[in-house]
Amino acid sequence: MNLDVRQLRAFITVAQFGSFTRAAGCLNLSQPALTVQIQKLEDGLGVRLFDRNTRSVSLTRIGRELAPQLGRILSDLDAVVGDTRQLAQGQQGVVRLAVLPSYASGILPEIIAAFRRTNPQVSFVIRDVIASRVAELTRQEQVDLGIIGGALSDPDLEVLHRTQDHMHVVFPDGHKLGNLDFVTIDDIAPLPLVLMDPATSVRAIVDAAFLAAGRQPIVGAEATYMSTAVGMVRAGLGVAILPGSAMEVHAEQTLRSRLLNAANFARQIALIKRSGRTLPPVSESFALMLMKELPAAQGVDTA
Amino acid sequence: MNLDVRQLRAFITVAQFGSFTRAAGCLNLSQPALTVQIQKLEDGLGVRLFDRNTRSVSLTRIGRELAPQLGRILSDLDAVVGDTRQLAQGQQGVVRLAVLPSYASGILPEIIAAFRRTNPQVSFVIRDVIASRVAELTRQEQVDLGIIGGALSDPDLEVLHRTQDHMHVVFPDGHKLGNLDFVTIDDIAPLPLVLMDPATSVRAIVDAAFLAAGRQPIVGAEATYMSTAVGMVRAGLGVAILPGSAMEVHAEQTLRSRLLNAANFARQIALIKRSGRTLPPVSESFALMLMKELPAAQGVDTA
DNA sequence: CGATCTTACGGGATTCGTAAACATA
């Protein structure tokens, strides 16, 4: 004996209307079909739910006790299903994202803001952690999407999109290099530099670029946070080399920045997810926006 | 697009087992059929619920959020349906009963006790009120069954069973009438009587019996409650005429009682219900027991 | 290659709507 939500809904509706005919109209059902459904429900429960004669329909005592309980269950179900359908539209829900801190403080807030202009009901949970932890959180499915720098060699993770984060040189306003369209390693090699912590991917790229150019960087200062580095530039300790994704937030009147012409040493950025896992619609939708906003690297799209 | 409890149950089961094949076995379903059901559910919700490859099945984030909610709804539903099926068996539930006070304090408790020996989980709500109120409560469906004395002339009420409550004479032990098998109006007419309140049906019957016999009752005392009347008998104020249904409770060593041979004036007792209304199974079952225990009057069974 | 999910298809059950029968005020 099998219950059917349609039967329950039919029961509630007849109970509300007190009439098979009117309830049938409300349910887009012929009245005989409704009668049969109610009979099936009564058979299934083993209880008569309505006392019906040709003039009136009224709930049995058991039916009267049952109606509110089933009504609540049905409305709960409808609520859950409704919420889920909302989530399915992708215009509601939570996007869970793990990002490199440098990326999180750069262009990402703008992209999120733009996304939320279109989908105001979407909220974000952002974990700004180091690249290895980004990968870990993504693998464990504690986040839907990850943005990492550098290479990826985990079969459990899948690259959705690649982009490059070109390096920029930040120097005080009025600096002699401010007139150039871009600067080269050779341009800045003679200057004292504000470098990032040797543990960071940015520093690794800078070192590689200098090595490739056969030059030795002159360390004017080292910082762990990019905002600190910017402060040191402002204080005159040297010029900094920072990723383009962080430029917007550090753009100030007293500073200028120029593209470092060392494209080969741009930071490789990858948007990743757990491979073989379906993204929630919101996150899927946000991933599409990221892929549209971030210029695709000419590299392959596969891990 | 229609939801089906079977689909929900299938979803929960697959989520629990993490495998279509094993879940199908648990659901007594072939595995392809289960796949189709899950697909239908996913289509209906517009959301992918499982990430499945040939080696493993795991919940999507949305599926993971949905599973406990739907699980709770399903278990609520199962609980309600289970309870209802219990009620349908008639071995559980509440019997709501309105009874004449004189009847309620007499044989009814014994019948209820016997019923509960068979159906220990059944509880009773008993309203012991005057006959007109019994009819009213029954008509308003505040009780399932009513036990009234006298005639019934309400088309909304239906007589399930009729029985008679013969009158008994209660007198002190050692009284000279104690040797008789039964007593007549003529036997007691010379004695002072403990009569019930003129508003009671018992008194009406006694008065009618004396009238028919062409005798005049000698009022030794009047009481509203039968227990009071019995006390007055014990105190020697006279002999009482009380309905047989109340004899058991007032049977004492110091008193005796004998049937009053005035059968035509026995109190007519009717078991009634609201006509056209189905009784809850418990009450139906209890009504059957009453009809078995109370000897049927030779009268008609219809109103 | 083996285990598992997916697709395809035919048989059986279920459900619907129309129409006729039935019941009560």
Added chain:
DNA sequence: TATGTTTACGAATCCCGTAAGATCG
């Protein structure tokens, strides 16, 4: 008699199980 519920029945749909196909480890 009029209104509204129940029964009957043919058509369409849905669901299941078997069998074959596809996929990943």
